[in-house]
Amino acid sequence: MSDPAPTRTEGLAEEARAAAERAARASYGRLLAFLVARTRDVTAAEDALAEAFRIALETWPQRGVPERPEAWLLTAARRRLGHDWRHRGVAAAAAGTLALIADERQEAEMAEIPDDRLKLLFACAHPVIEAGVRTPLMLQTVLGVDAARVAASFLVSPAAMAQRLVRAKAKLREGGIPFDVPGRDELAPRLEAVLSAIYAAFGTGWDDGVNPAAGVAAAGLADEVIFLGRLVVALLLAEPEARGLVALMLHCEARRAARRNAAGAYVPLSDQDPADWSASLIQEAEAQLNLAANAGRPGRFQLEAAIQSLHAGRAAGRAVDPAMLAALYGGLVHFSPTIGAQVGRAVAHGDAFGPVKGLALLDALAEAADGYQPYWAARANLLAAAGQGADAAAAYAQAAGLTDDAAVRAFLLARRARLAS
């Protein structure tokens, strides 16, 4: 009666939980996309899938993990959806239910669940969906990232984020958003929106997890976002920009550990020791970029990746050629004249042709870049290089005041202090 030995049931429960977690991680987006493709109702599909995972955790420990966990989860979720509709007597949903039941009959023959994730990505980044919520919507639907974590990544209140997601899902359900991969005519602009949203997600994970003291809890979304990028590449093989984006993210990821020293202090790219970069990630990035370049259709992400590739050359003993860097930034601004690209170009021109040239480019941005932290950091460095100490000090303080990263703040204030001495 009081036998404290771990029971067989506990072992099975552990195994079942691990299996459910594996299935969730590997196939959440796939299962959700499949359900949404047939019902358009993201919220109902999420609820049904959550219920399916709950039932799995309850029954798998007793009956063992099914042979095909994904198919099992899908069946459970579909039954749940069908039940809800019958319960609510929603006539409009009848067609969706029928489609689901028809699919279920074919399940025996269905060797693999069709992958509708690409359709879901395009739907999430549809022009009808507000630009600011596209990335959160992707993270939640395709990756299953919970709303609180998405909100934190974007530095908004969880309640506000939840509200925005609810509104976006209503648009997916009601609005005439096509649930398919756009045809050739439409593909380029729509793909740009998908890739931009993925890159935005990568950006939110940028400073997460770089501080070893913060531990696993702070680990960012970068891994998951790179997974998304790889998924787009896998499903849209011929698109060089998708490869360009993956190459860009891999190059940045390769330097994650090098961005902080052992004491947790910020280390700028030019001061990083290439020995601290991940050689395997750089290699993979270069391979992707080469494949992209073979297509002969350059674009924003390929140029951004090429810029990072040039920096990565240091790992192979090649110094960064400032004129080449300036030329690549010129190309980037041509494809994508964002404020970030223009600040980058100013810095590159400053390195290549002297700080006065860089400052002239920054001056032209002053109004648009007012509260943009990288603008002030770039301005401070260029002013310092131009020997304008007092203005540089003010710009360093402004850059420090606009960052939310304590390590970057300390770095900028130290630079300012060095000016004075």
Next chain:
Amino acid sequence: MQYMLIFRESEAQFGERNDPAKAPAYWGAWMAYIGALNEAGVVVTGNGLEPPHTAATVRVRDGARHVQDGPYAEAKEQLGGYFVIEVPGLDEAIAWAARSPSASYASAEVRPVLPPPQR
């Protein structure tokens, strides 16, 4: 919209204010932040506050007055200062709160200012 940014600090941060080794970094970070706020033109009002041990807390119950030395409650983080800012919405207010040194070391709370009662 007006929001109050409420900055909390730990005992360690309050200590840094007068520690010769740490005060320059402490005040440097705050002055940079306050400078950026002013530069953005969003500040309605704001102040730093003396440390919690200088506080007095007053209660009047059934005619009896109680005055206690120290803050309202003992806690790891205590009020260190505040700003009221005028920004378009909560997102912008949270972005400003995140830039404060308090957000990195303790916490920064964002509260919408109650509009004056309508008559």
